[in-house]
Structure formats: structure tokens, C-alpha cells
Amino acid sequence: MTSRGTALYVHVPFCMSKCAYCDFASRTPREPAELSSYVDAALAETTAWSDRGVLGDVSTLYFGGGTPTLLGDGLVSLLAGIRERCGLRTDAEITVETNPETTTPEIVSALRGAGVTRMSLGVQSFDDDVLQTLGRRHDAATAQNAARLLAGSGMRVALDLICGVPGQSMESWDASLRRAIDTGAGHVSVYPLSVEEGTPLCRSVDAGRVPEPDPDLAADMMLHAAKVLSAAGMVRYETANHARPGQESRHNTAYWTGVPYIGIGPGAHSMLPAGEFERIARAEGWYDHPWNLVPGTSDAARVRFSVAEKIEDYLAAPLRPPLVAGILTAAEVSAEDVMLGLRMAEGVDVALVENAGLTRVLAELQADGLVEPAGERWRTTERGWLLGNEVFGRVLEAG
């Protein structure tokens, strides 16, 4: 393992209800017992990964979802169980995602007591009409109260906001940004709404009940957010993320900087250096399973894999061999590192680009006004930020 340790992600796949735009792996629990069997399964999986020797130095831990706080006390015991099984650094960042309606004083203080350092609150908007379009269960007042409660807890607070929602005006957006700033949160993520296939929102748009999101308005809102948030001291450090200096998400930064990560829970993804994965796969005898891709091609450098996405399957057998989602060659790894680096405001080192053989591609992107050199680094321009897919696509294609 590298000196940057391992990032550990725990996916809690339950929500009280499904939001209109959500295509994540989550659903309402069928019975209360499902929550406790989930905790048991996640701990069993953690034990397995720990035994495989990859959780000896965990630098960040993130409970995402779904709605982790739906587990209530179960979340506290899950965290305690993970501590027992892993080498969690003393200064580890431990984040819990939550939403306004499950953020109670009890759970906040319990999590605080269990050592959680950071709470990520899914506010999405402080406008009731927008919240309704999104199919959220909470209203603006509930969100406000939850944010205040978290602000007073001593943990760091991150808020999520969504822009480009049909019916959302620039005034509404501006107001949401300002109320987010007023909560004292040190981190705000801004996501332009994307209509994903198969979601209720997608069906509404297809049926003409909800107008299609306007990408130009979303662009204006992203620019406005960057302006308003930076005036409040929160600098955009990644495509969607703004933070006060020092309050950047360390866990998410790990994803963008090639730190290995292990995902626990149904549908959660993991990434390991190919050699590490192969060693484990051999020891576990996964190669014998016909449904599993066999890595070990000499040029494999990085392997991504996940466990069963269906909750029932996961609960029945959390230790089944993972499904390989992608094997990257060294060249692909270099291109991916550049791509991910360009998501970061600080950009990527020119040497990294040069080693990846991408200097020519970056020069072309520069000609299109998408990236620019800044000292010894390449970084995206404002245009390149908003047209990120053009940048990412061309970099990956060249890799």
C-alpha cells in the first residue's frame, strides 16, 4: 500500500424513499431486520478485506448511500466494528452522508461520539418547489434546521446543492447558495441536474410533464455558484466541489489522485493495483469462477471491481467473488490520472502529462480554449470546466 494509505467506502443502500432523479443503488428497507443483516454483511465483508491485507492503513472512511443515518445506532456499531477490523489512522477523515429528515440530535451526537469528523448533508435546495420537483422528502425549513444542528456539532459540514432543475430560477438558486453559506458549512458541492434513464424524473420529462433541464441555464448557475461561494471563502477545487481551504474532502480527493480504495456494500466499487488484486484473486481461488474475468495480463496496471448490486444477493452472500468492472493498462492508468487531475482546479503536473504522452492532446485542448498552462501545471479553463466531457473524452481516447 502506498504511503497515502487506502480509502474505505461503505455503501449503505437504504433510503426512506427514492428521489425522482436518483439512479443509485438504493431502496427502502423491506423490514427492519434487513438493516441489521446489512450491518452483519458489511462487517463480514470488512473482515474479509482486512484478512486479505489491504485495510492495514485506512486514511479515509466514508459512509455513503443511500442514507447511512437510516441505520440509526446500527451505524455507530458498524463504525465501531470497522475500527476493530481495520488499521484506521488516528487522523483519518470519517465522513457520513445524511439527509435533513434523518439528522436528529441523537444521531448527530452519537456519531460525533463515535469519532465521525465530517457530515455531508443532502440539502439539494432551500426552495420547496424545487425540492418537490426533485422528489425530496424534506422541505427547506427541515434542511435549515439540520444544517444548523450539524454546524453546532463541531464536525465539519458539507452541503450538496443541485442546479439546473426545471422550474428553478436564478433567484431561487442564488437564495439557496446564500442560505447554504449562512449555515456556516465549509464545503458545498454543486451538481447540475442530470436526467438519468429509468428514473421517475426521466419518465416525467419524456411524458412532457416536466420540461427538459436547460443546459445553458445550468452553466450560468454553475458560474454564479463559483462566484458567490468564492466570495464566501469557498474555492472550487474540483468540477463540482467548493471548500474553504483545508476543508476539501480527503476521501473524494483520493479517488481523483489514484489512491487505492475498497468499497464495502452492494454495488460499491473498489480499485486496487493489478498485482495486489491478482495476489488476492489467486489466494481466494476466484480464477476458478467462470463468470469472473481473469486479470493477470502482463500490461494490467489497475483493476476496478464491485460486489453484487442487488441488495438481496449481497445480504445472502457478501463474500462472493467480485465482478471485475475494468482492467486498465499502464497507459490507460496514466491517461485516467491526467483526466482525473484535470477535474481538479489545481490541474496536473506537466511531467505527468508528458509521461502519459498526452502533451499533444493538451495542446489541442488549449487551442480550443479548454485548458491552459499555469506554471508547471496544466489546468482547465472556465470553458474547459463547463465542457469537461470534451476534455475527459479526448484525454481518455488518447490513452
Add this chain to the structure above:
Amino acid sequence: MTNPEYIRNFSIIAHIDHGKSTLADRVLQMTHTIADRDMMEQVLDSMDIERERGITIKAQAVRVMYDADDGHTYQLNLIDTPGHVDFTYEVSRSLAACEGVMLVVDAAQGVEAQTVANALMAMNADLEIIPIINKIDLPAADPERVRHEIEEALAVPADEAVLTSGKSGIGVKDALEAVVARVPAPMGDPDAPTKALIFDSYFDAYRGVVALVRVIDGSISKGMKIRMMASKTVTDVEEVGVRRPANVPVDQLGVGEVGYLITGLKDPSLVKVGDTVTLARDGAEEPLPGYREVKPMVYTGLFPIDGDQYPDLRDALDKLQLNDPALLYEPESSHALGFGFRVGFLGLLHMEVVKERLEREFDLDLLATAPSVEYHAYKTNGEMLALHSPQDLPDPGMIEHIEEPYLKATVLVPPEFVGAVMELAEGHRATFKDMQYLSATTVDMHYEIPLSELIMDYFDQLKSRTKGYASLDYEYIGYKTSELVKLDVLLAGKPVDALSFIVHKDKAYARGKMLTEKLRAIIPRQMFEVPIQAAIGGRIIARETVKAKRKDVLAKCYGGDITRKRKLLEKQKKGKKRMKNVGNIEVPQEAFMAILKVDD
């Protein structure tokens, strides 16, 4: 050889979808030509596309042996014909090989335009017509009304019409008895020099060109030296045989018999449909009548999306032409699209079928430009240029006048839609000639219409404005002078030759405006603004703008997202591959067909 007294040669003719191929299937089954377990739908339609679309593209012939009620066994040669107007010439050649036809009419739909056209062709060829009212087990079947229509519209006595259902097999035996009783036995002189009609051909990778023939006089046998009278090809007969429906070699084909002929020739242009086969020495003096070169009616540019596939496209066209001599092509190069071919087709269906076969059977990604007709531009110096592509139109100053091909169109429609047909005709520059009531429920309307208008969405519009009731048939009548201009389309200020088209002066403005609007909706937003302009001779007549895209970013990119995003970006990349880069603008394929969807 069979005594001609016990041979019957007949075709099944019908308007498209009236059940011709299904009826043919039943005949094969009933005569045990094909075992029940080998039966699949539309046996005679051997191409995948034919089965999927339920249409017949190539004529087919099959010999069946039928034990008739009179105690004799008859050799019946069933010649299936294409049902679509694009393939009219193939129908007429097939008919020339027969003495009679089953004229199949749908018991619910009744007489339609191609029923009339096909019946007229059969009458002109002096064939015995056996009316068959098919699909009588449909709930909407009304055989009495249809019987009446056949008599009224076609002047064919229908009291002896046979009622059938190809689906269930009802009446199929009666139909075969009618063939035996009413279709004349072939007449011919067994001692005269050989005369045989080539009514179809196809290419076999191992055997070369296989001609389907009908012997009129004399005989053809293996080893004989023969001559094709129109193409003047002299060759040896390598094999003769009959189709049951697989090829079965025989020693000889005699008077009245239908079968196949293999010469080993590999070049389809030497073995032409409609040509007459005779002996190389002391052959017949006069060929059989009716031969003509098949001439394409519409032309389109076919370009590989990926320029590297150009040689593959050439090979594919070469191979396809072996089975489809009506397909003509020449290399074409476009500033916008690179290297491709200008391809001539019999009609729009033919074009669609060929494009689909090229993409499917040869794994090509193709872009087709909007179809055009052959214009004749007369230069001031008297020279005539035959133009297959709008790009070839010379400078207006050099042109004295332009002529375009006209068709006589026949539309059969219930009376309540006469107004709609008239209105549509006006919008398509058609001249009304006359109309008459064929029956209380069917009006027969005649127009003269430029072919270029007919291919401009006319058929789809006709169908939609008449709720699907109208049927259409047409025949070529010749060239007429028109006031035509070339309309150019510019993307980002640069003319895109592949989007140019020729249009009547009076419609240029409206078409230009609508085309630019359509293109604005079709062309996706790019990294920069793309102006779309329509121009005539340098004068801009319409303009639209595709705004530059401002936001296109996957905002969430965490653990599992990275794989998802990678896949998404790859998918986007594939989507882009389905588009053609014109300069630095990504133009989707449908943009090149947009002109056809311009509704007036």
C-alpha cells in the same frame, strides 16, 4: 422432358401485402415440394431482408408436381414476382415466362393500384387471369364487394374467382385446379432453334451467374453452345436444372419448361434479365420481344462513415451487383464526405434495401445523401449533360434549360380522400389528368408528376393523408422542361456539397427555409456556434444558427462513477462515430436525408 400438355406456367401477382408469398408457401406445402418440417414462412423469399420486411425483392421460380383431379400429374412452374413498383420490370419479365397468373386480391383491402397495374401487365401479355380473393378468413373480409371491384375496375370476370386463405390453406387446392383447367399449356416448336427467355438471374459464389430461364422453342441441354442475343455472349452450358426450390440438375429443358442455366460466366452484365438464349450456331433470328436495359431512376451518394472503409464499400457493391444487375454505381468524391459512390437505384425501396444489405451483410457504416433523379441540363452550346448529382450542375450562365423526368402516377383512393390527394398533388407540382370511379368505393386518379417530387416524401404523405387507404402506381413517361435551380447549404460559411439539391425555382425559398430549420434541430450543439445557410447562386435565402454548447460535464465522479463515466464517454465516442465530420462539425446521418422530410 415433360409433354407440354402437362405443363402449366403461372405467376402470382398482387399488390404488396395481399398475401402472395404466403399463398406460394401453401402451394409448396400442398404439393410436398417442401416437407412440413422444413417449412418456414415465405420460403421463396430467401433474403433475410425479404423475410423481415415481408416483401419479395427478387423473383423466384419453383417447379412443383401436382396430382390433379383429372388423374394426371402436372408440372407446375410457379414464378413468384416482386410486389413493389420499384421492381416492375422484373414483374413484366416474369410474366413473359408464363401463360397465366393468379391475381391475388386481399378480401378486405380490395383492388389497389398495383393490382390494377399488374392486371394490365398480365392482360397486355395475353395471360389467362385467375382472380384469387385471399385472406377470406379475416374478420373484415368482404369477398362479394371485392368480386365486384375486380369486375368493375379490371374488367375481369370474377364469378369464378377462387376464395382462399393462404394462412389456413382454404381454397389452395381449388386455385391449383383452376390453374390446370384454365391456364393454357405452353405452345412451342420443339424442332425450331432454341429460344429461351432469361427472366431472372442471381450470382452464386461457386458457380457464377445462374440464369432462370423459360424455354419457348427447342431445348437447352448440358454441353450446348449458346448465345445471348442482346449481350451477344457466346458460351457453353455447364449445367441445366430445375428448382424444387433447391437446384436439381436435369439433362435437358424442353418446350415450355422453366429452370436454371449455369454457364460458368462470372460477369452478370453478360447474362441480362430479359435477354433471349439461342444456339450459338444456326440460332433463332429474332429475339423474344420486350427486352430493355434496366435504368436506375434515383441516385444517391453512399459514403463510408469511416473513410478507411472505402475499399470495403467498393468490394461490397461489386459483390451485391452480381445479384442485382439493376444496381449501378460510379465513384464520387465530395469535399464534405470524402470518397464514396454515386449509386443508381430503381426506386426508394430498392435504395433502402441495398443500403441495409450493405450495412448488414458487409458490416459497413454508411451515410446516404438525399436521393436525386437524373436531370438533363442543356447547355447554351446545345450539349446535353445527364446529371446524377446536384453537384454536377454547371454554372447557371452556361445552361439553356433543364429537363427532369416525369411519371404518370395512378392513385386509387376512396372518394372521401379525393380532396386530400388533390391538395397533396398541388404541393408536389403534379398536373391532374383525369379521374374516374372504378366503383362506389374507389376512385382512380391520374397525374403527371416529376419523379423528384415523388421521391420527396410523396408516398408517405399520401399514405398519412388518406389514412393508409390510397395506393400508388407509376410509370415513367419522359423528360419535361422545368424551372430548376440548385440550392446550396453552407455550414459555418462553407458550402457542403453533399447537402446541395435541385429544386423548382418557386419552391426554393420555402424548401431552403424549412431545410435550415430542420438542420438546426438535427445538428447537435458543437463547441462553437454553427451558422446554417441556404443559398441560391451565392445569394443567401435562409439562415439558422446552432448555438455553441456551453455545458457538457459529468459532475459526479467518485468511486464507482469512474467506471461508469468511462463507459459513458466511450458510448459518446461511439455515437460520434455514427456522425460524419464535415470540416470540424459533427453532422448526424439524418441531416443528409432531412430534405426528404420537408413537408410543404
